[in-house]
Amino acid sequence: MSRPARRRPARRRAARAVPAAPLAALAAVAALAAPALAGCANPEEEAGPRPAGASAPAGAGFDLGPDQDRITTEAVPDIAALVPAEIRERGTLEVAQTGGTAPPLDFYATDDETVIGVETDIASLVADVLGLEVRYHTMDWANIFVGLDSGRYDVGFSNITVTEERKEKYDFATYRLDNLAVEAPAGGDWRVTEPADVAGHTLGVGSGTNQEQILLDWNEQNLAQGLEPTEIRYYQNAADYYLALSSGRIDAYFGPHPTSAYHAAVTGETEIIGTFSGGGDEVQGEIAATTKKDNGLVRALNEALNEVIGNGTYARVLDRWGLADEAVERSEINPPGLPRTGG
DSSP: OOOOOOBOOOOOOOOOOOOSSOHHHHHHHHTTOOSOSSSOOOTTTOOOOOSSGGGSOTTSSOOOSSOOOOOOOOBOHHHHTTSOHHHHHHTEEEEEEEOSEETTTEEEOTTSSSEESHHHHHHHHHHHHHTOEEEEEEEOHHHHHHHHHHTSOSEEOSSOBOBTTGGGTEEEEEEEEOEEEEEEETTOOOOOSSGGGGTTOEEEEOTTSHHHHHHHHHHHHHHHTTOOOOEEEEOSSHHHHHHHHHHTSOSEEEEEHHHHHHHHHHHSSEEEEEEEETTTTTSOOEEEEEEETTSSOHHHHHHHHHHHHHHSHHHHHHHHTTOGGGOOSSOOBSOOOBOOOOO
16 A cells, blocks of 8 residues: 655754753763773873763764754654644644763764764654754753653653553554673673672662663562672763773663663673673563653654665664664564563
8 A cells, every 4th residue: 555655854954952060070070080990090181981972983974963864764754643732733843851871872063052863863863753843951861751741741761661660651653672781890700691780889770760760670580589789879871880890989880771772882891791781680671762651652753764674774873883783673662671570
């Protein structure tokens, strides 16, 4: 069955979001880092890892400037027609993301204002298919869900994992595999392949994330077996946890695989010592566009994602950010997620 004729939207510049924590301020914090991992250095001379675009050295292969020349695609009227009338009439897709400190997911370009990364690129493709202008809003993790609950934002594109608990309040349209990584200083012989391997260590993690839930589960298992506890410390942005990692305040950070792989590749200061599914042992975790439950948008998002998967622009975006191995064959609505814990 043929579709109505497609219209190519005018090329858009990325909307500028109000930074939750500008790169300049975070870089100033990074300048206070402790001596470098290999040998002693003056902290005033060794600034340590910086949290966003400026952290990548020249030749790293990533375009970190504000003029992204994003990959675009055509509007598909029959998919756009699935968008709730209120959003269609407004003409914008209001996208919630974290505060821009997690390359290559979502982070600030070298102008400290323009949000870039794989999450913004995928959101932009979806908006293209839906015939909408994308507007990005950056904030801390918890406020993504507050904004979705209130209806202030239409959708979260921010490395959000499908979980059974979240499915009670949100609808999901998947677009990437969710893999996690344990990142530690480079050159060590410690490896994490099972829960027992984190016993007696201090790990950083983001509060309210699925990796926090996994780490808490591991710690409970270890304590039940008489092993040493894992000390868990919480961080909200890359500047803080990389300072903690470089200064030895934590032994490793447990977070999204794309962020860890990017940081390890462009700095050489860290390495990935363990990888795990974001869904834990029972399911393969998946990252999804997230909307308030039953607000009518998820089917349009799902169809738009399958459109860009099918036309090849999705693969080009993942290739652009070095994440081809996290591709999904199709977007699904509300698939099995990270199991709930407790009673």
